[in-house]
Amino acid sequence: MHSFTEENYLKVIFHLYQVQEMPVQTNAIAGKLNTRAASVTDMLKKLADKKLINYIRYQGVTLTEQGKLIAIQIIRRHRLWEVFLVEKLNFGWDEVHDIAEELEHVGYQPLIERLDKFLNYPKRDPHGDLIPDSSGEFEIAVQTGLLELAENINAVIIGVTEHSSPYLKHLEKLGLTIGESLLIEGITSYDGTLELDCSGKKISISRKVAQHILVSTKNQ
Amino acid sequence: MHSFTEENYLKVIFHLYQVQEMPVQTNAIAGKLNTRAASVTDMLKKLADKKLINYIRYQGVTLTEQGKLIAIQIIRRHRLWEVFLVEKLNFGWDEVHDIAEELEHVGYQPLIERLDKFLNYPKRDPHGDLIPDSSGEFEIAVQTGLLELAENINAVIIGVTEHSSPYLKHLEKLGLTIGESLLIEGITSYDGTLELDCSGKKISISRKVAQHILVSTKNQ
DNA sequence: AATTTTTTTTAGATTTATCTAAATTTAAAA
DNA sequence: TTTTAAATTTAGATAAATCTAAAAAAAATT
Incomplete structure (x- = not known):
């Protein structure tokens, strides 16, 4: 089908586009894949030949419909394997990313x-x-970044946008895991530190930590 | 660690050595891997450099202790994934080989x-x-090839040495699955066809089919 | 608008795993 | 034991994905 490498490029382009909503730049891709811009250019030409991306020299890239479909399938695989690893094999949420990164390339639809x-x-x-x-459809997510949440509004943690093990371990130590209820009691004016009430416990977190937490104010 | 390809070579060398108990020949490896003898020679040199095989030009190869350990780990992974696919995901025993062939290369010990x-x-x-x-240890298998089984001796099917889907589907249609009890009632002198009693049902199978069935006469 | 900086691309090499075709070695047959 | 056949290896090429260094284009700054 498509090579391991091609799949990774498509996935990364998809993710970067999600964040920026603009054609994805060569350097951004190189950064994510720990490779050099020149290598990225080579691969972009190849993906463009296969009609998986829209590529204009110096203008960045977007995924074609077909490319997007492949990227989403890989993301689907990745996330399902993560659920398996945590729920069935009892891995921690900070341990599963790299394993799923490999499992996602086992491509056999059934x-x-x-x-x-x-x-x-x-x-x-x-x-x-x-x-x-x-079929590649996402549910519409009703979610807010914790930094956008107003004070004294009840919310529930529904996700994180940073998957590194140190970050996730830190959240776990603070008790900030998915499903937890919280409320912003105040924001320190000096450095923006957030004072939270998380299920009755008082926690202070930096903006850097808060930045990657997603909450929902519905369905509590 | 080791590349996908290297792992496949080690696995194939292990399997071929199991059957022949003699240094494994270049052509045999090429046959199993659907590649050419020249390609195999190239890879053998590489594996020998890494001290994973004992290689003397024109004399075939054997695995070193280290090579054997890696091969067995891959076989362990393959077989565990097959169990998962059949028992948890409800695949048929004829469907799992190729999927496990991919999953076995996801290398993360935990x-x-x-x-x-x-x-x-x-x-x-x-x-x-x-x-x-x-740790790479196999239990000692008390098993006999069906062709070596004497007539009128009760036995139980404990394994097969051929994993192709058509073969396994055929066995399933005949009712010859693992755990089934059987007995050889007679052998046709003309072409060696085996007349079996399998849990009361009378079945005739060719020697070609019988050749890959393993039975045990203990633990019934 | 001209200059500098950043980003991207090209050109040319390298590495891994493969191949074909020819040469070599070993094994089998006459 | 010579000859023939089979198996294996070498030599030289190819394709995929990468790299460095230099050139080119775009963006930012003066």
């Missing part, structure tokens, strides 16, 4: 469909990310 | 140990092959 069924069609992965369905 | 635990430390895979433990 495997993923059966895994999905086995896991009882989960809606989100252990970090709160939405799992697209088999 | 993943396999936890999978093993999740599956409740299975002893054999869905084809009856023994699963080595985490």
